[in-house]
Amino acid sequence: MSGTPRSLSDSAGRAADDSVGRHFLLLSGGLDSATLAAWVLHHHPGSAVTAVSFLYGQKHAVELEAARAVAARYGIAHQVQELEPIRGSALTDPDRPLPEGRDLSAAAGVAPSYVPARNLLFLARLASLADAEGPATLWFGVHHDDYTGYPDCRSEFVAAADEAVRLGTQHGLRVRAPFVEWAKADVLRWGLQHDVPYDLTHSCYQGWRPACGVCDTCQARLAAFAAVGVPDPIPYVPRSA
Numbered sequence: 001m002s003g004t005p006r007s008l009s010d011s012a013g014r015a016a017d018d019s020v021g022r023h024f025l026l027l028s029g030g031l032d033s034a035t036l037a038a039w040v041l042h043h044h045p046g047s048a049v050t051a052v053s054f055l056y057g058q059k060h061a062v063e064l065e066a067a068r069a070v071a072a073r074y075g076i077a078h079q080v081q082e083l084e085p086i087r088g089s090a091l092t093d094p095d096r097p098l099p100e101g102r103d104l105s106a107a108a109g110v111a112p113s114y115v116p117a118r119n120l121l122f123l124a125r126l127a128s129l130a131d132a133e134g135p136a137t138l139w140f141g142v143h144h145d146d147y148t149g150y151p152d153c154r155s156e157f158v159a160a161a162d163e164a165v166r167l168g169t170q171h172g173l174r175v176r177a178p179f180v181e182w183a184k185a186d187v188l189r190w191g192l193q194h195d196v197p198y199d200l201t202h203s204c205y206q207g208w209r210p211a212c213g214v215c216d217t218c219q220a221r222l223a224a225f226a227a228v229g230v231p232d233p234i235p236y237v238p239r240s241a
């Protein structure tokens with residue numbers, strides 16, 4: 001079969017804008033996705049917003065508790081979707097240790113914590129959930145610092161995912177990642193200006209509370225707070241210099 005069936009051309013794949021329909025956002029419980037929740041509510045007040053968190057074989061589920069707390073704070077619906085465990089990442093494989101104390105400024109290549117095609121899977125699942133109900137926008141909170149280590153955080157990926165989801169759904173759903181060109185510190189700066197409850201969020205890849213302070217994401221989080229000049233409200237394990 002080739003070409004687009006004429007009967008679909010007037011409806012399926014039509015470009016909705018992001019003010020149409022419901023809003024579904026990927027909520028991991030971390031800093032970026034908590035800021036994203038605030039962003040969506042700020043730009044679309046009064047809209048129906050559903051946060052979705054995924055279980056995909058992570059070594060710990062602490063972030064899920066954080067996601068629940070953030071969703072509760074914002075009074076938005078929250079769903080947890082369980083997927084088959086994803087292999088091939090330090091976040092999921094017991095025999096792949098999480099790096100500690102890496103010099104992120106010198107890191108090259110794909111990050112050890114990259115989870116194979118995770119965002120593609122999440123967006124596909126979200127698209128399926130949302131398209132069953134009606135027009136919607138799917139939001140995820142990737143940002144520019146993720147670019148080098150995470151192929152599914154590139155702006156090219158976001159644009160391609162938007163196109164694929166728009167064309168592949170009956171309601172022409174859209175994908176939005178408003179921070180994709182921003183540094184993490186810029187995401188944090190916007191969030192602080194909008195009272196995002198960062199004390200409720202969890203970032204540490206090791207699942208520690210207090211956070212370890214030395215895994216890649218703890219380092220990135222601490223660097224963002226340092227860049228903005230504000231103390232991080234979550235506790236960290238004390239370490240001697």
Ligand SMILES: [Zn+2]
Nearest residue numbers: 204212215218
């Ligand atoms: Zn950590």
